[in-house]
Amino acid sequence: xxKKADETVKNNLKAVPExxxxxxxxxxxxxxxxxxxxxGLEKVVAVRSTISCVDGNKGILEYxxxxxxxxxxxxxxxxxxxxxxxxxxxxEREMMQFNxxxxxxxxxxxxxxxxxxxxxVGMHPINALQSAIILLSGEDFxxxxxxxxxxxxxxxxxxxxxxxxxxxxxxxxxxxxxxxxAVTKYTMAENFIFMLTGEPCPPEIGRFFDKLLILHAEHxxxxxxxxxxxxxxxHGSVYSAISGAVGALSGPLHxxxxxxxxxxxxxxxxxxxxxxxxxxxxxxxxxxxxxGHRVYNVKDPRAVLIQDFMKNLLEIVPGExxxxxxQTALKLEEKAKERLSHKGLHPNVDFYSGIVLDALRVPGxxxxxxxxxxxxxxxxxxxxxxxxxxxxxxxxxxxIGDHKRHYIPIEDR
Ligand SMILES: CC(C)(COP(=O)(O)OP(=O)(O)OC[C@H]1O[C@@H](n2cnc3c(N)ncnc32)[C@H](O)[C@@H]1OP(=O)(O)O)[C@@H](O)C(=O)NCCC(=O)NCCS
Numbered sequence: 001x002x003k004k005a006d007e008t009v010k011n012n013l014k015a016v017p018e019x020x021x022x023x024x025x026x027x028x029x030x031x032x033x034x035x036x037x038x039x040g041l042e043k044v045v046a047v048r049s050t051i052s053c054v055d056g057n058k059g060i061l062e063y064x065x066x067x068x069x070x071x072x073x074x075x076x077x078x079x080x081x082x083x084x085x086x087x088x089x090x091x092e093r094e095m096m097q098f099n100x101x102x103x104x105x106x107x108x109x110x111x112x113x114x115x116x117x118x119x120x121v122g123m124h125p126i127n128a129l130q131s132a133i134i135l136l137s138g139e140d141f142x143x144x145x146x147x148x149x150x151x152x153x154x155x156x157x158x159x160x161x162x163x164x165x166x167x168x169x170x171x172x173x174x175x176x177x178x179x180x181x182a183v184t185k186y187t188m189a190e191n192f193i194f195m196l197t198g199e200p201c202p203p204e205i206g207r208f209f210d211k212l213l214i215l216h217a218e219h220x221x222x223x224x225x226x227x228x229x230x231x232x233x234x235h236g237s238v239y240s241a242i243s244g245a246v247g248a249l250s251g252p253l254h255x256x257x258x259x260x261x262x263x264x265x266x267x268x269x270x271x272x273x274x275x276x277x278x279x280x281x282x283x284x285x286x287x288x289x290x291x292g293h294r295v296y297n298v299k300d301p302r303a304v305l306i307q308d309f310m311k312n313l314l315e316i317v318p319g320e321x322x323x324x325x326x327q328t329a330l331k332l333e334e335k336a337k338e339r340l341s342h343k344g345l346h347p348n349v350d351f352y353s354g355i356v357l358d359a360l361r362v363p364g365x366x367x368x369x370x371x372x373x374x375x376x377x378x379x380x381x382x383x384x385x386x387x388x389x390x391x392x393x394x395x396x397x398x399x400i401g402d403h404k405r406h407y408i409p410i411e412d413r
Contacts, residue, residue: 037398042294046393047229051084051381052218056295061302063218064088072305077188077213077374078102081160084218084381085153105161106182106191108132109139113169113179121174125369126256128170129163130246136162137239146235146387155238156380163373164188167366168195189213192373197361208313209360212353215302216371218378219349220295224248224255228379232386233393245379246372252289255350255375258367261290262325262354270324271331278335290351291336292344302349310356317359325355 038044053062061068064083071080082090082098090098108116112135119128136159137143146152169179172195180195189210193201201209219225227248231241249255268277281288293300314322333347357367 035396035398040294041226046221046226047386049221049382049385050087051378051385052220054220054295056293057297059296059298059301059304061219068215068301069305071214072211072309075214077210077217080214080217081377084377085156085384100184102157102161102188103182103184103191105158106165106184108162108165108169108179109136111139112136112166116166116169117173117179119170119173123170123174124250125167125170125366126246126250126372129166129369129372130243130250132166132170133159133163133243133246134239137237140237140239143237143239146237149384149388152238152384152387156384159238159242160376160380161188163376164192165195167369167373168192171196171363171366172198193360196366204316205360208309208356211309212306212356212370213374215305215349216353216374218375218381222254223251224375225379225382229382229386230393232383233390235387235390238380238383241383242376242379245375249372249375250368255368255371257289257348258350258354258357258371259364261350262358262364262367264289265325265328265332265354268328268332271327274328274331274335278332278339282339288332288336288340290347290354291340293346293348296346296348297344299346300348300351302353303347303351306349306352306356310352310359313356313359319359322355322359325358329355 051064053065054060063071063080064087066083066089071083075083078099079090079095081102082095112132115135116128116132119131123131140155142151143155165179165182172179177198180198183191183194186194186201187206187210190201190203190206193206193209221229224245228241228245231244232238236244252260268274278288280286310326314326329352333351336345336347353371354364354367357370358364362370
């Protein structure tokens with residue numbers, strides 16, 4: 001350092017006030033925060049967000065301010081992803097570029113593809129998804145550096161594009177089949193069905209699947225989204241955040257319900273058996289899958305929309321068994337309404353989605369992974385929002401254990 005520069009540094013340092021740890025007598029201490037405990041964080045506002053909004057009394061869900069009924073009617077899953085990530089609808093050029101970008105990102109690195117082909121066949125596909133997502137971080141040398149918004153959004157797009165490929169590859173691997181290569185000319189919905197079944201997906205079937213993906217893409221501060229944001233708040237990588245969110249989604253009280261709804265409907269077997277089934281569930285205080293929601297006091301708008309297009313789907317997909325399943329679900333909804341709606345219990349998104357997925361020939365244990373491959377879009381939007389204006393999550397606990405216990409040597413216990 002030159003003499004002049006040294007002088008300047010010294011002068012600048014003189015200008016920095018000395019640290020005074022003593023509280024100034026004139027400044028009043030901040031008021032003590034009211035400490036409250038709400039089990040399950042019920043009615044606690046954990047974040048401020050512009051991504052989606054639920055009106056649980058009116059049964060309205062909006063993504064970035066747009067009603068999901070409009071998105072299901074006019075949009076596509078790709079456009080919905082764009083909307084969630086960028087907070088505006090794309091113009092034609094942006095849409096074209098985004099479609100190309102996302103289609104090009106579908107392939108898996110060889111290391112991850114090989115790992116999936118060696119996963120235990122008994123593994124639940126949702127766990128395969130969770131594990132393969134974290135493996136992808138091994139192919140991203142700078143995965144832990146979350147400082148560049150451009151790189152972060154690229155990573156999100158890549159993950160959203162790859163999640164369906166992971167599930168399709170695992171499904172084929174566990175049946176001893178080679179993965180199908182992704183086809184860029186197909187939409188995400190058509191490509192997933194193609195990679196799963198090995199057969200081109202008729203566009204009208206792809207459109208039903210597309211609608212289902214739109215409806216699952218985002219849903220405010222649920223357990224899995226919260227998990228993604230908590231991990232994001234530590235500046236954990238997008239791979240950690242999304243794989244953590246997949247883990248949170250897997251439980252039966254969250255995304256795992258759709259698979260169980262279908263099993264339940266099959267076990268009921270026929271609309272005539274609904275009364276007996278419901279009696280049993282109510283007497284034994286057993287929860288009926290696909291019913292109830294923490295934020296809706298009315299029927300979940302996604303259930304209404306799924307039910308709406310499901311009728312059309314069942315007309316073009318043959319199968320008396322499925323029609324019987326639908327009739328059973330309708331009767332269960334009607335009877336549950338008579339007996340449980342006073343508790344604010346109504347069908348949620350999972351109540352009818354299983355019937356749609358069954359009609360699309362998606363195996364039962366892939367229902368929750370399908371939910372996840374759509375929700376990666378919402379989780380990514382939340383991860384980006386969290387790291388964009390971060391505050392580390394660090395709630396309190398209320399300690400209700402003992403104090404001042406004596407340590408007793410092991411020989412005296
Ligand atoms: C989603 C869910 C966890 C929300 O639950 P919650 O807000 O924590 O509500 P609670 O579990 O405290 O239930 C409140 C009351 O409704 C009852 N209830 C809630 N869901 C019920 C269901 N699916 N079937 C029957 N009764 C139900 C509870 O037994 C409780 O009754 P009580 O007051 O007489 O004890 C719950 O409705 C549920 O487990 N549903 C089934 C699983 C499911 O479909 N999950 C997907 C959600 S999208």
